[in-house]
Amino acid sequence: MRAPSTLHAFNRYEIKYLVSTAEAAGLREEIERRLDRDRHSGDEGYGIWSVYYDTRQLRFYWEKIEGLKFRRKLRVRHYGDRFAVNDGTPVFVEIKQRVNRVTQKRRVRLPYRDALRLCDGRRMPEHEPSQRAFMEEVLDLVLRLDLRPTAMTGYQRHAYVGRDADVGLRVTFDQRIRGRDRDFHLGADAENRLIVPAGRTIVEVKANERVPYWLTDLTARRSLQVARVSKYCQSVEAYGLAPRSVFHVPDHDLDPVLPEA
Template sequence: MLARFRKPAVSAGRSGDQPVSGAEANGDQGHRLRAPSALHAFNRYEIKYLVDTAEAAELREEIGQRLDPDRHSGDRGYGIWSVYYDTRQLRFYWEKIEGLKFRRKLRVRHYGDRFAVEDGTPVFVEIKQRVNRVTQKRRVRLPYRDALRLCDGRRMVEHEPAQRAFLEEVLDLVLRLDLRAVAMTGYIRHAYVGRDADVGLRVTFDHRVRGRDRDLHLGADAQNRLIVPARKTIVEVKANERVPYWLTDLTARRNLQVVRVSKYCQSVEAHGLAPRSIFHVPGHDLDLHLDHDLDHESGRPRPAALSEA
């Protein structure tokens, strides 16, 4: 599918999402940067599919024969929570909908149990941008209080020398475009990483995709709603250079169709912040009354107010 795109990837690190140890995160589950640099950056190609959860389970089993499970996924997977920043006119949202060849978005992201997020919890401040068909992501890890001071308070924070240029870019973006927190997304991820000839390949399965448009503190005891149907899973193939033939054959054999779906756009549209686009996942079968007794990220009982969390 993307075999024709053979431009070499530019990478300052590997693209996997790696939780930090409990000691590093003060007991909370965050993510370790694989690169030694204080700034983590990479380029890659990304392809998305929207599949039934039952078929996703079959795909995971088949892909698991060729790829290794992310060592942090476990049986339950892990949670990913992101707060997205945009202009009052939703500039980044519309850039995505209109399919601009160059577009970007700013977000603050946490990996793990969101109920444990505190001021000192490690999070990532990220700029993710698309240049033609290539996705580029740059990010730095900061304590949550510093991420808020930078993106909400619009003030520079203490940093390592290698982080300065990126943090100045974030601050300039926030000030120049008057960015503010607009929407939040969260989901459970199971991930697989390539080995041998497939090093650099990553396949992720995201399900129970939720969001909200208020109470946008990562650790807020707030209610979310499903923004992708409960029976659907977003499968994403991420490759530094090209997708291996065995994987393109697998997707063709299963007749998987490439989709343009953005979790951020889904959240914006689901909460009425913008009209639903032609790329919106149909919401007629959203199940807003999940009755699970346990929180999937932590395994502990969920607060009553978070029945859709």
């Protein structure tokens, strides 16, 4: 029998909402009646840290802002405590792209040293045969577009997954959304700043085919409005790397620096 591949691919529809922390708490109570907690969530959720790569001209940023039907971005992502990251820590190198209304995510799991060798060092690390095509695509992107680390984001996530008829459904709640524009090593002891107000939560509904009626009814009953918000774009704009767009979440009441939990 072959060992499971470390290459993963996902196709799905994604819908985002920007809600108050109080609204998110009530929404989570209702969601928990129908969905199971992600096995990694626990009571406190889990941390997600991502380093995004872009061109000097911020090509991927502008593709998102302009709403191109085909757009993509490259990132290195870590789940968990970033202060525990070392060369051997498993991370994901991901290409996330949008084709019309469908979000496609392809990623490979690598030791952090190999992810840096590929994306920063621009050299092919050792890999499994099943990983080769994807890693060649990443290397081609990095070399051809001269990609470089541009912005970092971090947040605490509570996630729920569907069961029975709702298999494939996933609902996430992201809070304490932070970022920085330098010191891009995932384990760096660097300060992060809130890039979304502390009183706001990004709720995301992810479905393979369709969103169940009970969930669309729930969002309608609570008058939730679909929001075109990108954590990467929010970080870029928060640090003045690009002018603030019409999609920028206002930053009044932001704390300049957020202590790590």
